[in-house]
Structures are given as structure tokens and as C-alpha cells.
Amino acid sequence: MFTKIFLTIGVLLAIAFIALVIIKIKNEQEVDRIWRSLEVTPTSDRFTEDMVAGLPLPVQRYFLHSIALGTPLASSVSLEMSGSFRMAQEQPWIPMRAKQIISALKIYFLRWGKRTEDNTHTYIPFGGEFTAEKTFNSYTIPSQVGAGWQFGTENYFEFFRAKIEQAEFR
Known part of the structure; x- marks a missing residue:
């Protein structure tokens, strides 16, 4: 019983961690896109x-x-x-x-x-x-x-x- 609970908690934590990594990557890509849009050719x-x-x-x-x-x-x-x-x-x-x-x-x-x-x-x-x-x-x-x-x-x-x-x- 405890094994199932710990395994479930572990899976949920892993899913949450993966979701946070994906959100972080998307945010960094958006910041890079905005940064590049501000760079103008002289x-x-x-x-x-x-x-x-x-x-x-x-x-x-x-x-x-x-x-x-x-x-x-x-x-x-x-x-x-x-x-x-x-x-x-x-x-x-x-x-x-x-x-x-x-x-x-x-x-x-x-x-x-x-x-x-x-x-x-x-x-x-x-x-x-x-x-x-x-x-x-x-x-x-x-x-x-x-x-x-x-x-x-x-x-x-x-x-x-x-x-x-x-x-x-x-």
C-alpha cells in the first residue's frame, strides 16, 4: 500500500517537474524571440x-x-x-x-x-x-x-x- 502511494507521489512529482521544464523552455524561447525582434539592422x-x-x-x-x-x-x-x-x-x-x-x-x-x-x-x-x-x-x-x-x-x-x-x- 505504502509502495503504491510513494510510487504515485513520485510519478506526480516527475510529471510536475517535466511540466515545469517545458514551461521554462517555452518562456526562454519567447524571451529570445522578443529579444531578437528588438535587434534592428543599422x-x-x-x-x-x-x-x-x-x-x-x-x-x-x-x-x-x-x-x-x-x-x-x-x-x-x-x-x-x-x-x-x-x-x-x-x-x-x-x-x-x-x-x-x-x-x-x-x-x-x-x-x-x-x-x-x-x-x-x-x-x-x-x-x-x-x-x-x-x-x-x-x-x-x-x-x-x-x-x-x-x-x-x-x-x-x-x-x-x-x-x-x-x-x-x-
Whole structure:
């Protein structure tokens, strides 16, 4: 009797384990498909001064500082970063590493949360500051950032810090 029960439990555990492995493989395949869909082939166009000639002078200076003349124009960037998160003001920073692809055609952010006095969900000021910049493949971009909830208010809670270590423009 006990043998049948243990055998049944063993079979059920094996089936559950196999189901979890199948779900994990399907999820990884979906993530890979989405990741590949964000990778965009670069254009053959190159950055020239003429592209910014009609813009206000501060904008011209920014682009001429940020993109070296002759740089192939990118439509996406793949970033690798390290940084840290914290879940509450009094808790320690937790290290993290991440990869991210940002494609100008496929990026959208909303900041929705419940970091309010009455703990209800609403749109909350969210933002951060760039504290350093670095040049990757002739593009100068912000390379160090801190971000958090209630940005620009006395209740600002920085919970994210990151330093871009590598950027590949495509």
C-alpha cells in the first residue's frame, strides 16, 4: 500500500517537474524571440553636420558632442550594465547586472505605482539623474544613472543605480 502511494507521489512529482521544464523552455524561447525582434539592422546613413544645421545652436552642440561625424546612424542600442536596487529607504542596496535593448521604434514607459501616502495606485513622478557620460563607438551617451519614485519632490526615493559598461549601436 505504502509502495503504491510513494510510487504515485513520485510519478506526480516527475510529471510536475517535466511540466515545469517545458514551461521554462517555452518562456526562454519567447524571451529570445522578443529579444531578437528588438535587434534592428543599422542604416547605411552616416551622421553629418548638415543633419543638424537647421536646429537651434544648443541642439546642434549637443548632437555634435554626442555623435562623432561620420558615425553610422543607429536605430537601436544594446546595453550591458551593472548597478543596484533597494526596496526601501532603510534597506541595503542589492547588486544587479542586466542587458537591455532599446529600439527607438519599440520603447514605451509608464510609471504606475502605489508609493503614495494613502498607498493607492496612481501615476507617480518617476525620474533620475545622469551623473557621468562615456563614448562607445563614436556615440557619447549618459553612462551612469540613478532613478526613483517621487522624482523632484522632497519624498524622492532613489531605488536604482546603474553604470553602462558596454553599448553596441546597430
